[in-house]
Amino acid sequence: MLRNKQIGFVGSGNMGEALIHGLLHGHLCRPEQILCSDVRPERLKTIREKYGVRGTSHNSEVVKQSDIVILAVKPQIMKQVIEEVAKHLDLTKLIISIAAGVPLDAIESCARKELKLIRVMSNICVSVREGVSAIAGGRHASKEDLMMAKTIFDSVGKSILIEEYLLDAVTGLSGSGPAYIFLIIDALADAGVKVGLSRDDALIMASQTVLGAAKMLIETGEHPGKLKDMVTSPGGTAIAGLHTLEQGGLRTTLINAVEVATERSKALGEMMKNNLANEKP
Ligand SMILES: NC(=O)c1ccc[n+]([C@@H]2O[C@H](COP(=O)([O-])OP(=O)(O)OC[C@H]3O[C@@H](n4cnc5c(N)ncnc54)[C@H](OP(=O)(O)O)[C@@H]3O)[C@@H](O)[C@H]2O)c1
Structure with a gap:
């Protein structure tokens, strides 16, 4: 399913690395299919040397070259990153956000365009490939897109498909x-x-x-x-x-x-949504 896809990671921290490891360990793709970016050159060097994947300091390069873009930066960086890469985003690319508490509609409104989006809430246990990930599709995500996301997140544990409104409950539980x-x-x-x-x-x-x-x-x-x-x-x-x-x-x-x-997650999500909306120029 991922054989002919270029997979990009914007942000190559704990979660990005766990997913890269899972994908390669499960032989779901080859290292050449993965391009990742990070603001920290030493982080990129480590990931490149450890996994043989390609790395760049330019987030836009990742987006330009990828069919599937995994946004794996901290929630507070998301606005800045989406605005930075927005001009290279379009409906041909599948965008998967793993940022906790950032709603799909906030990502679209930040990018100022309709996107093929999926939002995932995982947990730290993906680092030992025993995580559990809840996957919610946006309005343009097809069944095939959801299956592709499921394949990616099953490589680091188990995943379930869920409606976006339940992701606060997922945050509260798993x-x-x-x-x-x-x-x-x-x-x-x-x-x-x-x-x-x-x-x-x-x-x-x-x-x-x-x-x-x-x-x-x-x-x-x-x-x-x-x-x-x-x-x-x-x-x-x-x-x-x-x-x-x-x-x-x-x-x-x-x-x-x-x-x-769960209530705390809802409150933080509201704060995040307001921040993303208020800061719009
Ligand atoms: N860790 C978890 O258990 C967990 C569970 C569920 C969901 N998540 C979500 O997964 C996302 C990533 O979490 P994480 O734990 O992997 O975070 P992380 O380890 O901090 O990784 C994010 C990486 O992105 C880098 N970065 C910062 N600004 C950037 C920019 N503008 N462009 C490109 N890269 C940038 C960071 O560098 P600096 O360190 O220098 O900022 C860091 O190396 C978060 O949104 C989080 O909500 C995490």
């Missing part, structure tokens, strides 16, 4: 989710230390338990409640621990956390 799980693992490791394990052993046990439980859930396709029931024996240890977690309100706390992060 976008911010790694932070919640890091906290849970840290807390479990503390607990292990409290009951006498070494810090190192406790951390391995806590993180491998989270990984194993997630893998088991995904591989069996079972409902988590069923697997929970399977590992709780009458009068046993797991049910005693679960009772304490329910008493402490873990389930409600997690629901509240996702809800509040």
Whole structure:
């Protein structure tokens, strides 16, 4: 699907590199098909040397030479970047923005033209090819464009197609989710230390338990409640621990956390939209 496409990255930081790695690792394209830009020459040098891709300090070159342009700069830089490359953008190119909180219509209004746009919300776990990405198509994105985006983001984990209005919820759950799980693992490791394990052993046990439980859930396709029931024996240890977690309100706390992060994402998105609109000359 990507064999004959030139793929450009505007911004070659953490996310850009993770995607380049995923594409090449999955043999979805050849290094010569990738052209990336960045403001930092040393960053470009690293990416070029590590992956054999081409690099340039000119964002416009990337846009000019690419069929698929991935905008991978920080949200606050997006306006500047879109205005810089706008004259080379047109409906023949697929533009994929991964900038958190930047709506599709804000990108079009910044470019002052209609574009074939896709917006994606991923998470940091793309760096170990276990991310989850939610993909929302703009009005000119075809089914084939969405499938192309899916191919790209599946190379760094799993991806799902979604409506744009749900991306705040995605940010609240899987976008911010790694932070919640890091906290849970840290807390479990503390607990292990409290009951006498070494810090190192406790951390391995806590993180491998989270990984194993997630893998088991995904591989069996079972409902988590069923697997929970399977590992709780009458009068046993797991049910005693679960009772304490329910008493402490873990389930409600997690629901509240996702809800509040979703609201925060909406508020930040509104601020971003206003900034992009207000700053227009
Ligand atoms: N990291 C995540 O977990 C995550 C998750 C979901 C979505 N995202 C989104 O992904 C996007 C990229 O995030 P990231 O973590 O990869 O950021 P990053 O590591 O800071 O990468 C962005 C790169 O773009 C460079 N840059 C700055 N201004 C530029 C310009 N005008 N033209 C070209 N390149 C420029 C940056 O250089 P400087 O460092 O010198 O500014 C940096 O090397 C963001 O919009 C973010 O919202 C990130």
